[in-house]
Amino acid sequence: MKIKLNGELKILNGSNLLDEVITSYLNGKEARGIAVALNSTIVPKQKWNDTALNENDEVEIVHAVQGG
Amino acid sequence: MKIKLNGELKILNGSNLLDEVITSYLNGKEARGIAVALNSTIVPKQKWNDTALNENDEVEIVHAVQGG
Amino acid sequence: MKIKLNGELKILNGSNLLDEVITSYLNGKEARGIAVALNSTIVPKQKWNDTALNENDEVEIVHAVQGG
Amino acid sequence: MKIKLNGELKILNGSNLLDEVITSYLNGKEARGIAVALNSTIVPKQKWNDTALNENDEVEIVHAVQGG
């Protein structure tokens, strides 16, 4: 299944659960201070577990950086 | 029949033709350089003759004045 | 003997010693922080005693006041 | 005889009359619109003829140029 993750194409071979996709992306980093949008809708952290991704979904994983 | 002419109430006792209402309002003054709107729609001069007014119609008769 | 003291005419009936003229002018006030000029020349405090005034001498007794 | 003419040393072999020194300097150019100073004093044109130069005299021959 193909999704777009932070603007880049990603093939999901394993689970299509949002939670697992995020965990895999974070690669061991703690999931603090981040937010996630699925197809331009926020998915709160407590829903990551319930959210299955579909073909062509667009996922954004963001956090706060230095800004003015 | 009651209409509003340039913001003021007017009772039409005679004709309800727009043309005649205008002529009466102009009181002998030539109808040059003026424009007329009926209920916020422009009525070109050539249509004044064909246009009958209805109860509560709002007529605006305007011209150009000094402006900045 | 007439002198001018701070711009005002003064008749000296008694001593014409500068020191005494100053003391009299100060009227009990301590002679600290003041300076004296006789005919546009400074007279240092230690010379007041030695300085006799002459007819029409001009004496200035000044001190520091608020200034910008 | 040595003089200074417009800041430059000049040896006078012939006449020491100011008039002739000027004429020689002008080299055929008409003496209009010029002024002459000898040792920082103006010498009017009518006096050029009467004025003899002395050793080390300083002569300035000036005219008007473009200026702001």
Add this chain to the structure above:
Amino acid sequence: MRSPAALRMTGIIKMNKLKIADKEFTSRLIVGTSRYPDPKTMLEALDASGTEMITVSIRRLNMHTGNGQESIMEMLSKKDFSILPNTAGCYTAKEAVLTAKLAREALSTNWIKLEVIGDDETLFPDVSELLKASEELLNDGFVVLPYCNDDPVTCKKLADMGCAAVMPLGAPIGSGMGIRNPYNIQIIREIIDIPVIVDAGVGTASDAALAMELGVDGILMNSAIAGAQHPVQMALAMKLAVEAGRLAFESGRIPKKLYANASSPIEGVIGS
């Protein structure tokens, strides 16, 4: 000596013409017709200003005379100015659009100075309503000259939409404060391809010259002339100032420097 006009004719001095939509103007000054002491002074001031286009307002025809709402067109009868009606007094796109259409009908011109006011203390435009009205009027075939903020983004939108010019304000209408933010005007001039007319704010001749030196294409003014103690004389001052500013802009001014640069020659000083 040759007169300025003569100099221009000989081709020594060329001042570009102003082109808005399909009209060409020699004068870069657009003048309002309001608030003069009397019609005679107005006509003389318009003459003195050298303007070729004047603004008028659209108001209800009021049969009572002497109320300051007489027909301007009658006053102008023998004059040959281009007429630019405005939508002054309109606070919504709807009012402004209707007023523009009435103007077109009354004056047989599809040109409109589009004003949509947002606030009666500042008379600053309402940006959203202005954009809406511009769009509608452009779709309806109008030549739209919008009075707008000195905001590059709004001006860019108006230009992209198809307006014939943008008319950013120099300062509040009638304030006489001059060009309060020359930087914004300069930015607008640089990023927009259509004519930029400074509308409102000019108080005196140097304001007009300065605006023109920023490269704008023209100036629209009213109060600065009509409200001066001597309107006709001020009109002439403005005419000259606009020309002066434009010529200076086209002449390529000397650069600014902190220190001096002698104008007279340094060599040949006596005693040196």
Add this chain to the structure above:
Amino acid sequence: MRSPAALRMTGIIKMNKLKIADKEFTSRLIVGTSRYPDPKTMLEALDASGTEMITVSIRRLNMHTGNGQESIMEMLSKKDFSILPNTAGCYTAKEAVLTAKLAREALSTNWIKLEVIGDDETLFPDVSELLKASEELLNDGFVVLPYCNDDPVTCKKLADMGCAAVMPLGAPIGSGMGIRNPYNIQIIREIIDIPVIVDAGVGTASDAALAMELGVDGILMNSAIAGAQHPVQMALAMKLAVEAGRLAFESGRIPKKLYANASSPIEGVIGS
């Protein structure tokens, strides 16, 4: 439409003349003759500027040609300007007085633009030497127009001494910075009874207009015209700007306000 000249002739618009000593000038612009690309451009620029008085410098007659020190009087042969020689390049009263006397002899004029420079980076005047030279030249019958600081006290002294005008600087010579301190110029204009000519600093047309609007009587400039990319055109711009500024000054401008004041009538708006 009547031309500006026509308007003035009809008496509708009157611009006062400038009187310095016993001469009267219609033009309020005095122009320097230095640093133009070439003599032809200079002559055309002088014409375009409308000036009636031009400045020249006094320099050693140098028989080598092509050195920029040619006789200006030959260039001007057929022109009829009043000539105002300057003492540019002088750093002491003594040099300046001698230069003034040479100028009088060479040019048959007792008018002198008195410059006594204090520093070659700023070309600001040396006040003490200037006062000394002024006094000497006045005693010797000169009509003295001193180039001075924008210092009210120095200007007052020069006026009281008998100078024909004071010529405070707007900014350093050739800097093009405009009128850096309009307040001082305004104070000088208010407390002095003789003509005030702003000398030096003007960079572009709006600077000239602004100076005139402060009420000064005239402007002397050189670099702003000669150094522009198009000197002749800039000369015309300056002519117009000086006239515009003077007319505006005499016209009584509208007051400045923070808020707006509608120029179009408020009554009779449709839908109201």
Add this chain to the structure above:
Amino acid sequence: MRSPAALRMTGIIKMNKLKIADKEFTSRLIVGTSRYPDPKTMLEALDASGTEMITVSIRRLNMHTGNGQESIMEMLSKKDFSILPNTAGCYTAKEAVLTAKLAREALSTNWIKLEVIGDDETLFPDVSELLKASEELLNDGFVVLPYCNDDPVTCKKLADMGCAAVMPLGAPIGSGMGIRNPYNIQIIREIIDIPVIVDAGVGTASDAALAMELGVDGILMNSAIAGAQHPVQMALAMKLAVEAGRLAFESGRIPKKLYANASSPIEGVIGS
């Protein structure tokens, strides 16, 4: 001598606090966290500035390190600033609203500095999109602080809508041009009842002091500090300047006059 802090404590000098929505701030300076030479300098500068609220941006989490997109929250770990996320980089209401919601989720704050940019050369706001985004976010419970033009009409709309403050620009972001139009800022301050924060444009300390003297409630800056040669020192300069400007505003300055007014006493001069 008593320190400033001591003076304030004794009640001799009181500086009002800044209240935005339900938060109260002693510091009137909001500081951006971007473009410092390194995180250590940033932290020291934030300390030196005395700020209590800092801005951050929301960006895609990028697992490649050393790209300037590291988590700011980790850098700040031990610090206790209020965090004001921004929507920098958004060009539409839609993007800005989504970014605001992501910020709320990531940072557990409903405060948002709302930026909707209209043009990437000027970084001026897009007024229409800004109004739209403000409305949506207000409806969704956000505390909205919009970055906007110095346009009184837009500011009034934003205030009427329920924004917690308006943040008009002083000059383009990062331009360091100062308060280009103090008149508009003054008008905005007078006609709006909510806090006015000048956002963008400040270049140096006097700009900040001048803005505060116009009566605005605070200043948001980033480049002026981060881009200075010595950011920590400049941060302190800005802290002091904001305090100085605010105190001066509250102190009631002397009026401006063209002429002098002796400060020393006139009587009792010797020889008089």
Add this chain to the structure above:
Amino acid sequence: MRSPAALRMTGIIKMNKLKIADKEFTSRLIVGTSRYPDPKTMLEALDASGTEMITVSIRRLNMHTGNGQESIMEMLSKKDFSILPNTAGCYTAKEAVLTAKLAREALSTNWIKLEVIGDDETLFPDVSELLKASEELLNDGFVVLPYCNDDPVTCKKLADMGCAAVMPLGAPIGSGMGIRNPYNIQIIREIIDIPVIVDAGVGTASDAALAMELGVDGILMNSAIAGAQHPVQMALAMKLAVEAGRLAFESGRIPKKLYANASSPIEGVIGS
């Protein structure tokens, strides 16, 4: 967070000290003692200003009390300021020299703020008399700080003569007009090697900050503090403003640009 004082102590922020003749000052603000509502307010304001040197005038000792000519030294009894007597009210070199000598005798200091006034409407200096008095006093061993025009040539002469500082005016005394000609002040700062103190003209905090950002070494003020509605608070504002301006000057500000420069990162925006 560390306080400003703490930051300076740690060596992170260093502000250079001001050295005039042989004295070193931490504060760059010299404050006048005249025209406060009452002596108590004066003392509190002096404290709040952080000044280390205050000016006083020399006047005839008048035995009538309550005339504003009381001894300032008694008011100050427990304070430890350096005292800088002035020659305010003197119109000639002779008066000023005598006043300076009286001051030296009365106050046991050879420091003098030399004022020789040329005109009582502007209180501008008389340049010739000022130079004369400076020379005499320097020969007599005084440490001379002359109040002078913002004239680079006069300042250079005063510096070359041996004055300990030059004190050009920013605007007329008591006018509150700020630094009317920052260009001249900047030129003076660049061409003179001794301390430059701006004396007179400052009206509010931003004026003081701006002056310091030009690189001057200090500011002398009186009316701006004493005449404010809240003098003590304004004194603190001025203290902070002078520090802010100096720190900003030493910090190396960002350059000014016409266009924007994003402060937030451009990469990583969502949806991009």
